[in-house]
Amino acid sequence: MKNLKILICDDEFGMRMAVARALADFTIHVPDVEGQVHFDISEAGSGEDALAMLANDPVDILLLDHKLPGISGLDVLADVAEKYKDTLTIMITAYASLETAITATKRGAYDFLAKPFTPDELKAAIRKSAIHLTLQRQARKLAEEKRQVRFQLISVVAHELKAPLGAIEGYLYLLRDKPLGADINAYDKAVARSIERLTGMRKLITDLLDLTRIESGQKKRELAEVDAREIVKTAIDTVQPDADARRIAITLHADAPIKINADPGELEIVCNNLLTNAVKYNKDDGRVDVMLTDTADRLTIEVKDTGIGMKPEDVQRLFGDFVRIKTKETRLIPGSGLGLSILKKISQLYHGDVNVASEYGVGTTFAVMLRKLPLPPVNETEKGTL
């Protein structure tokens, strides 16, 4: 954390000295910010001097006397409020009248100090301003980072959609121009690939909608007591045809129903993702074992496959948005690259996490842990709102 700059503007030399002395060794600690904040003090004897100094080197906090010999404190304040949005002004005034306070606040003063004040009162005012300033800047920085992440996501999404569009466009031109002659069968591959790319685009868009709904919190979560085993069984039924086609055996290890408070839609996304991956990245004639572990405070869904596995360096990258591990084994396996980030985000809604253990060429086990949370009380005022 860098030092904060304070400018004291007062025509009384004694007052400037007193303020500088009181703040010389003063440091504060701002919540959530590492380290101590120190202050660099500079002084101006008139409003004109203060404005000239600010023009050269803007400060964080301006301690501004109300009654100055030339240009008045209120006029300096108006100028500062307009030009230096990052500067907080504390007005010092001998006439701590309500009227001055209102005018100064209207012109943008952040706080007041009524003369005479003690060093402790001065420090309290500075502390309040410094904390306000630091937290405000931190919030701004976070908002900017969020904006950057959003831009990045948009640009990746645009790219991910552009590639299949280009491919399909190319195939359509072939079908239009028929370089291989009029026999439609000559273009079977063009049609089959176009459909594959379109399916991939649709999956990407569906996943993206899931992800944004989860992240924005816009989707109304409908938490209710559900049987996790039933949801897993449904997910197994969904992937069964794909598994059968490659003679992959799926076994569910769970003796009894498992009650958990969850949004059934979210739980379905988790189970479908886990099982789809376990089949997609498996080898022909492989196995998938699904283990459900039920304890008093958590549910763990473990899905173990005998698939292609991953190298340690790939496992580390796995949960990022749009990360797909590109190897000769995964080259032809379709995927949006969003499934696992969705999984991770849902698990976080349940204060849980996702663990992965993988051995290249041997198989991968994903374990999703979800905590059993109490159902939130039904809030009357929230009914009918999104």
Place this chain on the structure above:
Amino acid sequence: MEPTKKTVLVVDDDLDYLTQMQMQLEADNFKVITAESQAEAEQLLQDLRPDLAIVDLMMENMDGGFVLCYRIKKKDPTIPVIMVTAVSSETGIEFSNAAEEEKSWLKADALLTKPIRYEQLKREIENLMGA
């Protein structure tokens, strides 16, 4: 009897681009051999001497295409190589083989920028093969 077809090796990590290229070139009576990576192409080149090669610049290793062009030329400098790149549209970096300096390190006879119109590619092929 049909005259011997000219063989074109097309190397690109984009399966759809490869498929489309193959369809177009076969329609123009070329024998087309495809490879999806630098490694696969080098494997093929052990027993193959194509009449022309079309190589994508950026494959899974960023410089795969460069290296491959260099190897093809080293194997037989008379094999014409067309380098294809989406570099400009992907990164905004412009480059060409027009400048003498670039020609010296870019081991290709022609450089085309994706997206490529097939007619344009065909003209280059005819130029380079003297057909």
